[in-house]
Amino acid sequence: MSEIQRFGVTRRCSDAVVYNGVAQFVEVADDSSQDVRGQVTQVLAQIESRLALVGSDKTRLLQVLIYLADLQDGPVLNELWDNWVPEGHAPSRACVQCGLAPGYRVEMVISAAVR
């Protein structure tokens, strides 16, 4: 049985957890003062960095659950998302509207295969 690897562990949560060849992590924009376009751009860049850190990359995404503070932001999300996901490697994806912490426009829950 593989061991659990934790990255960026704080009192409250880990930035990423890897087990059995699968990485799980959650991202919100580091700078929540930006608008939805800025926040989605940040989150997608943060995902790429996190994937690199855990030994994965964006061709190995398994599933992404997207929480938007406002579904009206869907078109901006989709425009940035569609340009970001590598063709032929899109993950399973859900996108729903939930209440997020003040200022946040988007939160993503990611699972990815590690190499």
Next chain:
Amino acid sequence: MSEIQRFGVTRRCSDAVVYNGVAQFVEVADDSSQDVRGQVTQVLAQIESRLALVGSDKTRLLQVLIYLADLQDGPVLNELWDNWVPEGHAPSRACVQCGLAPGYRVEMVISAAVR
């Protein structure tokens, strides 16, 4: 390490992704003009088709996260669900109310073991 299998890949998402013996996918009703009863019926039928496609079946569901546009639809969901799930093989299940895209009453996030 197993390879990632993707089914029904578009620019935005895959209909299903299989890795390490686990399939992950998301379903909303193909015809969102129907009422909640019609949509839940469709989603459950779509899940069965998807499970067959990836080499699984409804005795092998692991977890289902259900997003309802309105929790008042819970009784209709549960009536159809309880008749659909094979006895003795029910998955772990969560059900919460979230904002869904216009017209949609239900969205389900499924994980299942493949054979």
Next chain:
Amino acid sequence: MSEIQRFGVTRRCSDAVVYNGVAQFVEVADDSSQDVRGQVTQVLAQIESRLALVGSDKTRLLQVLIYLADLQDGPVLNELWDNWVPEGHAPSRACVQCGLAPGYRVEMVISAAVR
């Protein structure tokens, strides 16, 4: 390939499902008449019991998705959570606001590695 283990199976759902060394389960407070502090306390205790039942413990949590009925309850959740999670073993965590069944203040979706 490992077999699927189900715990506490009812017509509608299983209390927990274990596959490939990973347990998945969902918890809401057994007594939903309590306030948020009481419900979070219960849910965390229920998680510990469930983890013991499936052959895991709270040092082996992988990811927890937290649904709050009201994000204003975040500080109470975090106070109890931070004291509950074993230092150095925090899981990946998301926390959003969703509609929950009447009376419920919190629902958690847990994945954990079994020993």
